Amino acid sequence: GxxxxxxxxxxxxxxxxxxxxxxxxxxxxxxxxxxxxxxxxGLEFLxxxxxxxxxxxxxxxxxxxxxxxxxxxxxxxxxxxxxxEDSAVYLCASRPTxxxxxxxxxxxxxxxxxxx
Amino acid sequence: xxxTTQPPSMDCAEGRxxxxxxxxxxxxxxxxxYWYRQIHSQGPQYIIHGxxxxxxxxxxxxxxxxxxxxSTLILPHATLRDTAVYYxxxxxxxxxxxxxxxxxxxxxxxxVLA
Numbered sequence: 001g002x003x004x005x006x007x008x009x010x011x012x013x014x015x016x017x018x019x020x021x022x023x024x025x026x027x028x029x030x031x032x033x034x035x036x037x038x039x040x041x042g043l044e045f046l047x048x049x050x051x052x053x054x055x056x057x058x059x060x061x062x063x064x065x066x067x068x069x070x071x072x073x074x075x076x077x078x079x080x081x082x083x084x085e086d087s088a089v090y091l092c093a094s095r096p097t098x099x100x101x102x103x104x105x106x107x108x109x110x111x112x113x114x115x116x
Numbered sequence: 117x118x119x120t121t122q123p124p125s126m127d128c129a130e131g132r133x134x135x136x137x138x139x140x141x142x143x144x145x146x147x148x149x150y151w152y153r154q155i156h157s158q159g160p161q162y163i164i165h166g167x168x169x170x171x172x173x174x175x176x177x178x179x180x181x182x183x184x185x186x187s188t189l190i191l192p193h194a195t196l197r198d199t200a201v202y203y204x205x206x207x208x209x210x211x212x213x214x215x216x217x218x219x220x221x222x223x224x225x226x227x228v229l230a
Contacts, residue, residue: 004159033218042203043160043220056217091159104150105218107159 002026004108006092012114013082021077021111025094032075033093033105034067043091049075082115089113120204120221127227128198134191136224138204141185148207149180150218151189153200160203163189194228201225 005024013019025032034046045059049069060066064082069075079086089112093105121139128134140149148167152160164171164178166187171178177190191198201223208217 031216035220042222045217045219048217093159104162104165105152105160107161109159 004092004094004106006090006108006111008111009109010112010114012116014116015084016081018078018080019082019113021079021090021113023075023077023092023094023108025073025075025092026096026106027073029094029096029106030072031095032069033095034075034077035091035093036061036088037091037110038088046077046090079113082113084115087113087115119219120206122202122204122221122224124222125225125227127229128191128194130196130228130230131193134189134194134198134226134228136189136191136202136204136226137186138188138221139186140204140206143184143206145184146209149178149184149187150205150207151176151178152203152205152220153198154203154223155197155200163202165207194226196228196230199226199228 004026007022011019030051032049035043036046037043047060047067048056064080067075067077089110091107091110093107095105148165150165151163153163154160164173164176166178166180168180168184180187203220203223205218205220208219
């Protein structure tokens, strides 16, 4: 079946411009996560959506970052007034509905963002 | 949040067992340990998880110490395709909603040598 998809796969932008990154989770998955991975670094948690609950935004690095999830499916991560330090791979992951331990995250291929 | 500590890199000869350690000394009683790996330019891939018992699946084995402060991921017969960054992750529960957040460390870069 279809996995998590992200678009665009690559994005080059100029400093100060806004960018939107899109994530299409696996159908039926109610949990959605955004992570950031800078070059040579581990994954940094950004934000988490679960169903209709208020999202956990505790990982967003600044107020230039925001995300929304419409209709409990597609999510968009927006970075306003991009800075060079925002250059990274942005990964999205989804997970089925459950509170059990067996459900794992399924990751998309990521969007590689380069801010010039 | 519980954090994990892993060696930054390891080498392993092809066909030998790869043993990847992880320290999670501040883990709480209801927090699971997950392992994912990330092959170059791809998204992370689930390997295995456990709470306190040792676990085995078709990919790997997970050995968790009795005090749960550390664990070891074992790839029994490493192949060149196992070259990747391996992440040991603690899954933190949202006590009010019963759902979960995953805290990634910096991972171990495993290189399998021919």
